[in-house]
Structure formats: C-alpha cells, structure tokens
Amino acid sequence: MSIMECQWKIFCLIFGIIGIMNGVLCLTEDEINKxxxxxxxxxxxxxxxxxxxxxxxxxxxxxKIQILEKKCSTPALSAEKENASLKHATSDHRNDTDTQRKTHDNHIRIVPGDxxxxxxxxxLTTSEVSPSLHHTFVxxxxxxxxGSAYNNNSGMFTAPADGMYVFTWTIFSGYHSYVYTQIVVNSDVFDYMITDSEHVSDFHSGTKVIVVSLNRGDLVYVRTHPTSLSQGSINSGVxxxxPSFCGWKL
Incomplete structure (x- = not known):
C-alpha cells in the first residue's frame, strides 16, 4: 500500500469521526433528556x-403456609367436633322423634335448622385511592x-367443610377511574372483573358471581390484579x- 493511500484512508477516518461528533453535538439538551x-x-x-x-x-x-398451619392444627379439633356432632345427632334424633309426634297429633310441620x-x-366502609398491585381487600x-368462616381482619374466607360454594363481589369505581379485581382460591385466580368509569364523571359498579368446589381449609379472597395497575379510586359511600364480598355453602 502506498503512502498516499494510507494518508487518504486516515483522512477519511478522521472525517468520519468528526461527522459523528457533529451529529451528537447537534442533539439538543431536551432531546438528550427525552x-x-x-x-x-x-x-x-x-x-x-x-x-x-x-x-x-x-x-x-x-x-400455602397458612393452609398447612391450619391443617396441622385441626386434628384435635376434628376429634372434638366429631364427638360434639355425635352428641348433637343423638339429641337431634330425639328432637325429631318428638317433633314427628307433635306433627302427627297437632298437624303442625316443624323443620329444624341446619x-x-x-x-x-x-x-368495605371506606374508599380506597389508587389501590396498589396485588392488594387484598378487607x-x-x-x-x-x-359459621364464622369469614375473617374481617384479613379479608379471607376459610372453607369450614368440603362442598360447593357460591361467592359474589361488587366493586364501585370512582370518577374517571378503572379498577381490576380478581377472586382467588388459595393462590389460583378463579375469575376477574374490570369496573370502568374512566370516561365519565360518575360512579360505575361491577358484580361477578362464581360457583366453586372447595375443600376444607381452602381460602377465598378478592384482590387487585398483580400486574395491571388500577387507576383512580374505589368508592364506598352510604x-x-x-363494595361487598358475600358467599354461602350450597
């Protein structure tokens, strides 16, 4: 390679570097900040x-830890409940016999409670502004x-027995708000809902109902979406x- 060719390549390289530097220097401070x-x-x-x-x-x-702790603490209680149930069943049988006699004599039908x-x-008695992700509603x-199965300190329902259950929850979104909620069984999302009043100056409400099979000790609760952030507020007023969370065993 000749000296002239080397000089020409060096000149082109320097010229290119100067061009790049000029391009960078042409950016305004606002553009750099953006x-x-x-x-x-x-x-x-x-x-x-x-x-x-x-x-x-x-x-x-x-x-999962709460479920395991609950299962570990239930054997002694189960034995006590079984003994109590046996006594109660014996008493119910006597009461039913007396009831049948009264029904036959007086033509009155009495149905004992379950x-x-x-x-x-x-x-929910207070409004919540900008609820965070993964927020459990109390x-x-x-x-x-x-049956004392709902805990108003944690917001969680604990199934007292195996069976089919119905749950429903209602959420009110405030002015120009939208709220993502989910109903969760243990750690699995069973259903979800969006309550949307983003484009109106008014409250909107949303309600969902589910029917689910639960095992004894299963937990059910309502929370916000873990990754989609709600906007605005959840309204609560007389x-x-x-907002409400209700349920019953079939």
Missing part, C-alpha cells in the same frame, strides 16, 4: 413487572357470618353504595 427518560422508563417498567411477579410468588407461598349452615356478607363491616 432519550434518557425513555430508557429509564423501559428499565423501571421491566423491574416493576419482575417485582410484581415476585410478590405474587411470595403471596402464594404465604397462602347446624352446618355457612353464609357471610361483608362490606371488607371490614360484617353483616352476616353464619348513598352511592359500598
């Missing part, structure tokens, strides 16, 4: 998704709780309505 901001938003969004997934896994493990009845209905005002 590029940096876009990159930062992408990174933050990526890690937000990772954090949400990790929180969901942690919550699922917590639910001691295994399970039903609850609870309401419906604190209990109107009905036959006049406009209160």
């Amino acid at each position: 590029i940096v901001e876009t990159k930062m938003e992408e990174v933050i969004e990526k890690y937000d998704r990772k954090i949400a997934l990790l929180e969901e896994k942690i919550h699922a493990q917590d639910v 001691p295994g009845l399970v039903a609850f209905c609870s309401y 419906f604190d005002s209990v109107k009905t709780n036959l 006049n406009s309505g209160q």
